[in-house]
Each structure stands twice: as C-alpha cells, then as structure tokens.
Amino acid sequence: MSPTQRLVSLDAFRGFIMLLMASSGFGLVQMAKAHPESSLWQHVAYQVSHVEWIGCALWDLIQPAFMFMVGVAVPLSLMRRQESGQGFFLRLFHALWRSVILVLLGVLLSTRTTDTQTNWLFTNVLAQIGLGYVFLFVLASLGWEYCAAAVILILVGDWYWFFQHPLPAPDADLTAWGATAADVIPGRFAAWSKHLNAAADFDRWLLNLFPRAQAFVANPGGYTTMNFVPALATMLMGAIAGEKLLRSSKTHGQKAAGLLIAGIVCLLIGTILGIVAVPIVKRIWTPSWVMFSGGWVLMMLSVFYWLVEVAGQRKLVFPLVVVGMNSIFIYLMHSLTFGWLRDTLKVHVGAPFFSGPWGPVWEHCGALAILWLLCWWLYQQRAFLKI
Secondary structure (H helix, E strand, O other), X not given: OOOOXXXXXXXXXXXXXXXXXXXXXXXXXXXXXXXXXXXXXXXXXXXXXXXXXXXXXHHHXXXXXXXXXXXXXXXXXXXXXXXXXXXHHHHHHHHHHHHHHHHHHHHHHHOOOOOOOOOOOOOOHHHHHHHHHHHHHHHHHHOHHHHHHHHHHHHHHHXXXXXXXXXOOOOOOHHXXXXXXXXXXXXXXXXXXXXXXXXXXXXXXXXXXXXXXXXXXXXXXXXXXHHHHHHHHHHHHHHHHHHHHHOOOOOHHHHHHHHHHHXXXXXXXXXXXXXXXXXXXXXXXXXXXHHHHHHHHHHHHHHHHHHHHHOOOOOOOHHHHHHHOOHHHHHHHHHHHHHHHHHHHHHHHOHHHHOOOOHHHHHHHHHHHHHHHHHHHHHHOOOOOOO
C-alpha cells in the first residue's frame, strides 16, 4: 500500500458509522413510543438506543467502531509522516497537541448552555480518544507486537482493578453513591455494578478536584473517565489491524478474509469472557466488551473492505466517503446544531409536514440530509477538518 494512498474502504466505514451517529436514531425511538403495542417497533427502538447496562445493541457499536478506526489510521498516518521525513519528536508533538485539542473539545461538548461554569467531564468520545491518543501513538510507533502485549495487560489489569475493589456493605445507603438497589448486579459480577465500581469511585475523587457548582456523585449513564484505558485497547486493536493486515503485502481478498476471521475470533472470546469472567458492559468498557465489540467492528470493516477494495464498488460508497473524510466536522455539527436544524426545518418546510405519524422520522432525516450536504460541499472544496 502506497503511503500517500487513502484507504477508501476505511473512509466509507467511518462515514457509515458517523451517519448512524448523526441520525440520532432516525426518529425510530419516537415512532416506537407511538406504537407501544408493536413488537417490531420495540425491537427497532432497541437497536437504535443504548443498552441500559449489560448487553449490546447496534447503537452501542458506534463509539467502539469510531475509536477502532482511529487506531487503524495511526499506522497509516505514521507511514505517511515517516515518508515525508518527519522525525519521531515532531510526530510526538503532533500527537500531544491532538490529544489536548480532543480533550478540550470533549469538555466543551459536555458543557451545556444551562451550565453556569465549565463542566469538567471526560466521558465524551472525543475526550476519551484524546486521553489515550499519546499512548496509542507511542505503542503503534513501537510495532504491532507491543500493541498486542499492551492490549493483554490492559484487559487483565482492568479486570483485576474492578474485581478487587470493595463493595458497599449490604445494608449501606446506596444513594450516597448515586445508585439504587436495581443497579446492583447480583453474584460474582457485583464489582461491575452501575455507580458502585472502581472507576465510578475514581471519578468521585478526580472530578471533584475541578471547580464545580455542586459535588460530583455519579454520571447518570454510569460512564466514567477511566473508560479511556480499556478503550485504548480498542484503539490498539485497530492499530494492530492497520499494521499487521492493511499494510501487509497480502491480496485484498486475503485482507478481507483476515479481518473477518479475526472478528469472529474476537467475538467468540468476548462472548466467553462475558459468561465466565466479566459482564459485557459498554458504559464502563469492560474487557469482555472490548473483545465483543471489537469482533463486530472487525467483521463490519471486512464487509466494507471487500465491497470497496475487492469488488471495486467505490461509486456505491461515495455518499459515505464524503462523510468519512470529515468525521470530526459532522460530529461537532451534530452535537452543536442538530436540535436547531430540526426546529429550523419546521419553520421553513411547515410544522404540519412533521406532525403526522412519520413526523419524527422526517425531522431526523431532514436534519441529517443537511449535515450530509454540508459534508458534500466541503468535499467539493477539498476542505477537511483535521486535528
């Protein structure tokens, strides 16, 4: 693979994931609420919503897919920068700078207009990538073997950190931790209960070091800052795929098959771990979640790789590539303007159009179409937001 050649299949896969994210569920959750008697609508709503704690839906795979692709891109980026003559320390400075910007953007997006001061939270996906990016850069620079060793150490260490963490007494008032009795996982998986785990306790110390309007107790969704450590394992898996497979001299067909086989193996490992060792929980990025979600992401990437690089269907995926090449832009625009776009559409198109039974779908798809058109216009101008 030439150092200057873009991997179109990766752009297409990234675009697919970002369009899923930017759709905000296509309004299908609202449709399901309007049809509570329909099992089909409830199943659809489940797939475009985040699982409450244990388990996985399609929507839960968006973040690991995005983070995995960050990892895939790093070896390819390193190859291009090395070919252009950049030394290690210049590349390291770029990685540090990118980390700082990503973390600050994550904090920016976590701070709402109703907040009276900066809301220092680091659970946003951009902040999570930023916290782990320098480690990703260093390990990817050393080679895929170091990345693989780091994945194993991270998963084992994360499991032990949670496992050895003391739990509240059986008669304790769980409200002090922001939890309820329903949040407690019975049996051997209790150490991974919502709000009552090692990472949640760490946040009760860390986040209260920052100025806050009131003391931090718990993130309502159970997300934690220290998710970035096992999430780093997800990015490292992407780096391994980029270095070991996509940069190899294998044929495109062999690479697609390799991605598929690796995905199946990771999925099986994650499933077994989820049964015997640690629950599959995306919100605290458990080791089983790393492997389980990584398996699904590898298999999805194999489909896009085959479709583009083997079958040659570049025109078919062009609408996705337009978005994938400006993933940071559409992420920020969706986070900052999606609600405003929906409201503005009602003004210009007319509220009655959005008041029918399919109104929520038209709202979300209309706003998504505007975001896509902005990405398409930027693509035509060869303007890409990069950090």
